[in-house]
Structure formats: C-alpha cells, structure tokens
Amino acid sequence: MSLSPAFLDELRARTSLSALIGKTTKLQKAGREMRGCCPFHNEKTPSFYVNDDKGFYHCFGCSAHGDAIRWMTDQRGLPFIDAVKELAQAAGMEMPAMDRRAAEKAERAKGLHEAMADAAAWFAEQLGGLSGNDARALLDRRGISAETARTFGMGFAPDSRGRLKTALADYGDPMLVEAGLLIQVEGKDPYDRFRGRLMIPIRDARGRTIAFGGRILDQGEPKYLNSPDTPLFDKGRTLYNLDRAAPAARKAKRVLVVEGYMDVIALSQAGIHEAVAPLGTALTEHQLERLWRMVDVPILCFDGDAAGQKAALRAAHRALPMLAPGRSLAFVTLPAGQDPDDVVKGGGAVAMETLLRTPEPLVDRLWAAELAAEALDTPEQRAGLKSRLQELAGTIADTGVRTEYQSEFRRRFDAHFTPQRRPFRPMGNGKQPWRPPAPVTEDAKAFRAAGIDRVLAKAVLAGLIRHPAEIARHMEVLGSLRMAEGALGRLFEAVVDVALEDGRRAGSALDSERLVTILARSGFEPIASDLLRADAMPYTFTQKSGDPTRAREDLDEAIAILIARPEVDAQLATATQAMQARFTDEAFERQVALVREKQALELRLANLCQAHEDARALGPEGN
Template sequence: MSLPPGFLDELRSRTSLAQVVGRKVMWDPRKSNQGKGDMWAPCPFHQEKTASFHVDDRKGYYYCFGCHAKGDAISFVRETENVSFIEAIEILAREAGMPMPERDPKAQEKADRRTRLAEVMERAVQHFRLQLKTGAAAEARDYLAGRGLSSDVQERWEIGFAPPGWQGLWDHLRGKGVEEDLILGAGLAKPSNQGKAPYDTFRNRIMFPIRDAPGRAIAFGGRAMDPTDNAKYLNSPETELFDKGRSLFNVRSAREAAGKGQSLLVAEGYMDVIALSEAGFTATVAPLGTAITEDQLQMLWRIAPEPVIALDGDTAGLRAAMRLIDMVLPQLEAGKSLRFAIMPPGQDPDDVIRTGGAGAMQKILDQAQPLVHLLWRRETEGKVFDSPERKAALDKALRSAIQKIPDATLKRHYGDEIQRLRWELFGNRSKGQRQGGRLRGNWNKDPAGATPGARASLLAATAGEIEDQLREAVILAVLLTHPALLPDFEDELDRLDCSLPDHARIRDAVLRHGGCEPNELKAKVVGETGADALEKLFTQSHIAVIPAIRHSSDVGAARQCLHEEFVKLGARRGAAREVSEAMQDIDRLADEGLTWRLTQAALAKERAEHGSSEDKTVYDTAPSGARMNREERSAFDALISNIQFTKPGRRSD
C-alpha cells in the first residue's frame, strides 16, 4: 500500500514514543526525566536488569546500549507486536485518531500530485521574495524596517511581497509552464465568477511562507498593506497540502530549539514569532489565525510538556485564553499542561521586545501562570461574592471545571490548589479589598491590621471546617509519629482533601517519604514545608491528648486512632456534600426521595461519630477489632464539642 507524502511525518508528530514504549516497559525513575522526554528502562528486546534502553521522546527515537536495537514508534510496534509495517501504522494511526488512507490504486498518482503542488509552492516563495526587492514593494520594505526587520532577517524568514495586480503570480507561473490546475490546487489563485482568467489569492500583501515539520512550503500568510482591507492577515485556503488546524508557523525550527532545552512559546501571529525568535526565543510557534485546536495542542505537547502561551495584554487576548481552558482541561495528564505569560496592557510580544528587549520578555516569561491560576482568575475576577449563594455558585463552577480532568491524581492536585486560593480569598480579605463585595487587587495580601495568630485562627472557619481541621491535624500528627502505618492508610491519605495549605503540604511530603523512621520523616517534611508548618501542627493543644502521640510506642492505639479519624472525617464530609447537592436539587426535586437522602446522610454521620452501639464497659471495640480505652477515646471528641461551643465567624477587624 502506498502512503501519501507527509502521512508518516504527521503520524510520528502526533504519536508519543514514550507512551507507546511505556506499555511494554517499566521506566527507571532515577535515570528518566519525563519533563525533557528523556526516558530509560530495561530493554524489552533482551533480558537485562539495568536500564540501558533509552527513549528520546522529542526526537521520536529509541536506542538500546546493550543489544543496539534502535528505531521509531513504527518499528517498535512492529517488533513488539509482531506485525507488518502497514499493520503497525494502522495501530498507531488508530490511537492517534488519524484515518488510514484508503487503499486506492491511484495512491501513487495522488502522491505525485502532492509533490508537484509542493514544487509549485516553492516557485511562489521565490517569486514573492524577488518582488520584495522591486520598486512596487518600497512601502512594504519601509513597514518591515519600521518593525525592526533588517534585510538579513527578511532573508532568514523568506519574507516576500505580493504586488497589487490581480494576476501577477498567475501570469508568472503560467509563463513557467505550470498547469492551471496545480496553481488552483495549491491555493495560489481563485477561479473567476465572471468567466475571466483566475486571479491571485494574495494581492498587495507582505508574504510569510508556512512550512510543515519536514520543511516543505505548504501555505502562505499575507499581511495587508492597505489599511482599509477587511482582512488584515490572510492565510492560504485549505488544500491537499495545508490543514490549518493541524499546522503551526515555525514548527520545524521550534522543535529543534526545544530539543536543545529552550522553553516552547506559543504566540499569536507571524510578527510575534519572528520578533521572539530574533530576540533569542527560537522555540516559538503560532497557530494560523484561529484559536489553538486539539490537534495543535497535541503537536505542542509532542515538542514540550509545558508550552507557554504568550498572550497579548488586551481583552481579546485574555478572552482567547479563557476559551482555551475548557478545551485543555479534558486533555490534561500528569506531566502535560500549559502556562500563560500575559503581556502588559495594550502590548504584544513584539512591542515588549522593541521597548524593553529580551530581558523584559524573559521577566514576563518567568512569571508565567499555571493553568489552574488562569481558571481561578476566570471564575473570580470582577465578580461579587457577598452572599453564601454566590460563594456556592463559585464552588459549583470550579468543581464542574475540575471534573473535566480525566487523571484522578491531577484532579486532586487541582482541587488542593483551588482550596488554597479559596482560603486566601475568603479567609484573608481586607475591607479595602471587599469594596461592596467586589473582588479587587491582590487577593494574596494579608488583611490590614490582622495579626498572624488571627489569620491562622480557627475563628475564621465554620463549625464543620473547625472539626475537619482538627481531625486532619490528628491524622497527620499520628502518621508522622508512626510512619510504619502509612502503607495501611496510604489510599485514605492520598484521597484526603486538606482544609489548610499547610496540611496539604505536610500530607504530600508524608506520601513521598513515608517509608522513613519518625525522626528522619519529620526532618524531610521540615525540609519541604518549613519548620513552622510542623511546629504549628504539634503545638496545637488537642494533639497532646491523643494517646497515640503521648505513647509513641503504642502502635495499636495509633492504628485505632487513624481508623476512627478517617471514618469520622469521611462521614462528616460525605454528609456535607449530600446536603450541598440536595440544596442544589431542592427546587426541582423537593420530594420524599430528597428527604430520605438527607436522613441517610445524617444517620451515617451519627453512626461514624458515636458507633453503632454503646455499652458500659471501659473499652470500645472498633470495626477493626482493636480495643481502645473509652475515656481516652472521648477526650478528643469532647475537645471538639468545646471548640464548637464558640460561635464561628466572629472576628475582630
């Protein structure tokens, strides 16, 4: 079967070799660098214990330093699946969502036509470049010089000019013997509706050639010289060579530069790409007149795991970014995301470089925001949250957005960061920032006049939040004292949604280093979270009454304590979620079923907090079979009751 030119190149560009190989091997985490696509594993082609099999995901090649096996994704599938060349391509194409070319007996004829179309495009590139040197292009040369593009830069980027005439390129190509059908097929001319000869697609425009990953000229972008022209920028129509949604301007050079360690930048237009590249940011691409498509996003991730979107500092640029969020969230996975660098108001990257140089641009890139912060900004900026209903609406919108993320672990981390931002917003807002309930300014600033103790006080939380924070603290303190129990409670800890940022950081550190001895674990946690976080945890008064903390050698008490706290915390939060969902449904589902749901949630919470039965012995028996002194078990519950006796929400301004 003959494949059309460019099919295999596109297949390779849309396929992650690391993902293909990862189905057959276990990566060595000590040698691999997922961020750079530099992966190592024991070779799947011969028996070995060391990781001598290397995958360069950016270049799309593998090599074994033991048996010297080498190749790309196609050869890997052929060897490991024992299939033919075409069958391997079919497997990869199906995974990449690419339809296989039909088994057409005229496939070679089509392939030849595409080759001829590419040759016509190269003729057009050369023609436009020559036209830029003529007297008719004086205004275009002045414009380019005014934008800081010297003659050398113009040569490097093959910039040309299409004169104002209606048939300049048409007559030139026809004079060289190029068939009319090929000129029309390449998108360089359009047929006349008045029975006349076809006319040029591009007229009175500065011309930028668009090349694909292998380097073939597949289209043009033209910048109008006439300020009254309806289309300031015009791209070639889609052709057999050019698919706008699957192409990126400057993709070939950007891929090479990203492979050498540069950050991949995504700008809005041709001039931005040229300005950034000439300033040293050579790993820069641009979509072609449309918002980033799913296909382009996958292309970007094949080049780099975390591209930076360089946004113009105007309303249109921000709107485009906000729309991009909903398309990206369902595509996210561990190690693949986006960051957003927002230019100063009214400026684009070209403006920033011309006024402040490469240094000014680098400062903006260094401050690029992660996707989660842009999501938060979209849902909160300029909005009023002066009532419980509006706060609930914010929570619902954020929850709905996060639910689009398919990766459970990534979804949890997004939830943690949103929780931290929410804590800063509603827990640390000063009078000057409220201004009638509308959010303004920097939400991360501390409230005016608030002491550190007041900011961290439990008085800022509701009764339910107080209980959650206390139970979270007990769980973390017990695990830090008894890290050997982590394997038994690792799933519960991994799913634990912490109410406080410090608790979340301690939880993550414990999950990473839980196999250590207690003192070593605490030292590593301090190294990641700082001494203050751990000191605050263990100096809380209720921690001292926990038997598992007082008697650090009593593993049974520690196990029983962890079991109870996870059960009670889960039951309270489950009941709270049920109530929240019921409140949302109350208008349309106010029936006996809704009442039953709320009753069951309350009963589950009651059973978890007080046990299914009570007796008069000095011990309680837990579901796990462990026995615990009832007096000690009650100490913590009594403390919670006393704390809850204080009305939440009262604070001094």
C-alpha cells in the same frame, strides 16, 4: 498505503538507533548500551539509555520510551508517515506500493509542494526587486533585518491580478487554485489571491511551504490574509514556525505560543527561536497535542488586552480535558497595548525573559478567572463559584489530574473564605463608600480629572437615574468626579443636585420617575430618555425591569471601576515612562503588576456585561 507489521519491524532492524539519536544527543558507551543526558527533560546526571540490540531508548528520569519511529515523531515532531518515509529512505528500503487512489493523491501532493516552493521563491524575488520597495520599507519600519527576512523566506506579492499566475503558468490554473494561490470565481478566469502584500511562507514540520500569510502594506482589511485550507494546509492543525521552533524548543526546554507571525519573527530576531503562533484561530486540540510533543508545559504569551486574555482563557478551557500527569499550560501576560514585538523593541530579549521568568500556572489562571466572574457576597454566590470550579475540574479526563484539581480548588476555596471574611467589595459595607487612593503624581491627578471612561460614565449615570436611592450612598465619591465636558457632565451635576435637594426634604422619597420629571423641567429630558432606552447599554442597572438587588450590586461595582480605572491608568503611564527611561527589573515588574491590575478591572467590567446577558437569557421568568 498499507504499512504491515513486518515492514515496520524490518525498518526498525535496519535502523541504528544509537546513530540516529547520536545526531542530536551526545551518547557515551555504558556496557552494552549507550548513555547520555535525556533530550526530553533538563538533567545534569545522565539517565537516558539507548539499547541497539533491543531497539529502544528509555529515560529513568522522565520515563520517555520508544523506538526509532517514536524518536522521529516525539523528538523531531514529524507525522508518523513522514517519520517512516525518512527512516526508510535512510535504510535504503522501498515504501510499500500504494493503491491507485493513494498514488494519485500523493502525486497531486507532490505537484502542490513544488508549486508552493516555486511561489515562495517568486515572492522572495519580488521583494528584492523594484516593485518590493514599499514592502522593504515596511520591514525597515518594523525593525526586521534583511537577514531575518531571508531566514523566514519573506517575499512580496505585487498588486496585480495575474503576475503570479503567469509566472507559474506551467502548473496550470486548476493546480494553482487547489494550492490556494489563485481564486476561482464561477464564470470568470482565476486570478491571484495575494496582491499588494508582504508574503510570509507557512511551512510544515519538514520545512516545506504549504501556505502563505499576506500582510497588507498600508491601511485596509483584512490586515492579514491567509491561504485557504488545501490538501497541504489545515490551519487548525498547523502552527507557524513549527519547523524552526521544534529543535529550538528541545534545546531551550520550552516553547512559546504568541498571537501572530510578526511576534514570532521579532522574537527570533531577538534570539528567542522557540516561538510558534496559531493561524488566525483559537488554539485547537490538534495544535495543543503538537505543542505537547515538544514540551510538557507550553507557555502562552498572548497580548495583554481583553481579546488576548479571552483567547488565553479559551485555550485554558480547551486544554483541560487533555491534561495528563506533568502535562499542562502556563501563561505570561504582556503589558497592555503591547505584543512580543513591542516588548523586545523596548527592552530587548531581557525584557521578554523577565516576563518569562515567572509564568502563571494553568490552575492559577482558572482560579483567578472564576474568582473575578461575579460578586461573592452571598452563600448562593459562593456556592456558584464552588460549583463552577468543580465543573471545570470534572472535564479533565485523566483521573489522577482530575482528583488533584478538585482537591486544589477545594483548598483554595476554603483558604479564601475561611476564616470568615467578606470578599473585596468596592462600595464597602453599604454605609461608607469606597474611596480611591490619592493620586501619587501630577499625571495621576490629570487622569483623575480627565481620564474618566465616558461610555462607562454614561452607564453609571443611567443607573443612578434608574436607582436614585443609590446616589446618597455614593455622594462623596460622585460629587468629586469631574465628568466629561458637555451635556453629559451637566446632566450628572443636575442629578447630584436634585438628590441633594431632595435629601433636605424630610419624608420625601425620590424615585426614578420623579427624578426624570424634575430633570425634564430643566431641559434634560432628551438626553435622559436616550440614556434610559432599553437597548442603550448592556448592564443590569440600566434596565427598567430585572432583579433590583443584583442591579444595585452591579451599579456599585461599575462606580468602583469608573473611579479606579483612571488611577490605574495614571500609575501605569508613570511606570511605563520610568521603564522606558531606564529599564530595571523592579520597573518592569511594577509595570507588569499594574498591567494585571488594569486587566482585572477590564475583566470585572466584562463580567458586568455578562451579568446582563445572563439575565436576558433567563427572560422575564428569570427576572
């Protein structure tokens, strides 16, 4: 299809811009123009003007500017060609003729749209029938009302290889395969892709069904199954619930990005309608552009676990080159183990709004991630931090924004390290080991006794065997730890006892080989050897070769995390119980603060693993 400038000019001339904009924005006569409050930013005094004679709108507050087509793409969120088609239909104009190939493609797309619409209607019918009992029970368990299910067009795919194929037989197998509704295996008849699943339609910006997400009813993998990419559906360019979230976002002046379908649906049922979700992938550049068409600063509300936070950081890095004046991202961290569905179930919309009240700016998220990436004790390490920050800022294409980020990172760096002070070191100055605060509750004491991370404890124990001189530095803390029951706990006690006994012998030097020999005499050789296998654990301090200084520093960090995590877990458990018993802003903020503290510990632990990967990548020469 060729859209000539003459056709587009005629389309603009036939479109009453004030009538088009007046459908959703209140306008009043102001001389030869119309005036109202800008729909693109929050304002109380009107600064948004529409000029029908010249065919453009302009806001003197936020500089939004455009014609009828731009209004349809920016305010309605439509693709350019769809905006033109809708305006042409309203103006009574025929779209230019398409060439043969384009016409065939459009005809095929029309058939696919009809097939997807009929599939959505059939799935919805099955949900309401006898075969949909289990799917309706799942919705009941998740607290999703029948009204919400209807709003989102939810349905059910029976556990059959051919029921949908039979129901849509008029379309023919080739079209249903192309739509992603059937699976074609060479040499066999096509069969239904979705079977025994709760069905969730995925719609485009115009509200047309273009794909499906299917959730399994019980246990099994994959938990969610999406349609494949088709002529209608490109998962990297699509956001779930965009058709409903776009108008809600314009009204709320914000858009939320969550991880999955059910999070979007739960938030909508709680009255928060401006949420979208990517479709099983990290946020793409196309999806970010779509978000920025709606608001300047989308808010990412990913789960509080390590995977969710890594996804948020990936999105932050992907957005950096695309930043522009006023255009950025913000982040809200959910409590560990909770998604938006859990948040609104526990405290309603007010709990989610409390989190959304103070989103974290993009620059804060980047700064915190780099600050926690590795130790910052030496000039070289601090120079590495500075280099990483400058490298991040350097990826920003916009000159003005790039300069501001470079200045902001320099300011934060100088403020953090000047006046001269040592950054936080869990093990202190090498003489006095760091000690955790005393448990504040009985629950905390119980966690202190039994909440040690067994996997991390094994790594620490292997590190102590590799570097026995470190035992004396942390003797008071290590001696007070109650390790897990069984051989691991007995080996831990034996290692401490050997170090204590060795320390009483003047002039003795306990090294790793000698420690292993002593342990072998006591019957600990098998478990000690298992711990010391080169591939057993991904930490620098568990390896036989490598930089000994870095290994000791990483071992210090691991011991600090080992001790601190049970304390934070205990306090988080207490805070969660208090919030569940009686929801208050103070209780919720306390829970959020502890969640962030726990996430910081998890990030520090992940950085220890990354240090080992970095050392391996360098190889023997790097060691």
